[in-house]
Each structure stands twice: as structure tokens, then as C-alpha cells.
Amino acid sequence: MYAFATISFIVGTFIFLYVGMDALDIDKWKSSKASPGTSIAVSSTLFALVLVGRAAFVFPIANITNYIKKRLSTKIEL
Incomplete structure (x- = not known):
């Protein structure tokens, strides 16, 4: 039970950080x-x-x- 909660927390944190860092990529905003x-x-x-x-x-x-x-x-x- 705790293993799934831990994995869920780690994956959620990774996705949050990835999306946040991807949203700050100025080159992608300029090329849109x-x-x-x-x-x-x-x-x-x-x-x-x-x-x-x-x-x-x-x-x-x-x-x-x-x-x-x-x-x-x-x-x-x-």
C-alpha cells in the first residue's frame, strides 16, 4: 500500500516538474x-x-x- 503511494507521489512530482520546466522554454513559445x-x-x-x-x-x-x-x-x- 505504501509502495504505490510513494510511487504515485514520485511520478506526480516528476510530471509537475517536467511540465513546469517545459512551459518555461522560451524557444517553444517563439516558434509557435x-x-x-x-x-x-x-x-x-x-x-x-x-x-x-x-x-x-x-x-x-x-x-x-x-x-x-x-x-x-x-x-x-x-
């Missing part, structure tokens, strides 16, 4: 042909899709967990 409006539209669309995808999985799983656990004290509040 997309307009700022296109970049904002793509970013907004991806952000909305991530939120919808997260909600599509979190709420049903929480409801299934609440259905399985009969005691009131162990229920996950939505």
Missing part, C-alpha cells in the same frame, strides 16, 4: 504559430474536459461506496 486566442481556447476546452471527466468518475464511485457502506458514520458526503 498559434495565436494567443487559440491557445486560450484550447486550454479552456481541455480544462473543461478534465473537470467533466473527473466528475463523471468521482460522483458515481462515491455513490457506490455509500451504497456498499451501510453505516451512516462511514458515508462519504457529496
Whole structure:
């Protein structure tokens, strides 16, 4: 159990650092042909899709967990 949590933490940290360092690469920003409006539209669309995808999985799983656990004290509040 702790091994998976540790691996998850390390991988999350690595991805965060990689994306952060990649976003600071000025040469990539200079060579981009997309307009700022296109970049904002793509970013907004991806952000909305991530939120919808997260909600599509979190709420049903929480409801299934609440259905399985009969005691009131162990229920996950939505």
C-alpha cells in the first residue's frame, strides 16, 4: 500500500516538474504559430474536459461506496 503511494507521489512530482520546466522554454513559445486566442481556447476546452471527466468518475464511485457502506458514520458526503 505504501509502495504505490510513494510511487504515485514520485511520478506526480516528476510530471509537475517536467511540465513546469517545459512551459518555461522560451524557444517553444517563439516558434509557435498559434495565436494567443487559440491557445486560450484550447486550454479552456481541455480544462473543461478534465473537470467533466473527473466528475463523471468521482460522483458515481462515491455513490457506490455509500451504497456498499451501510453505516451512516462511514458515508462519504457529496
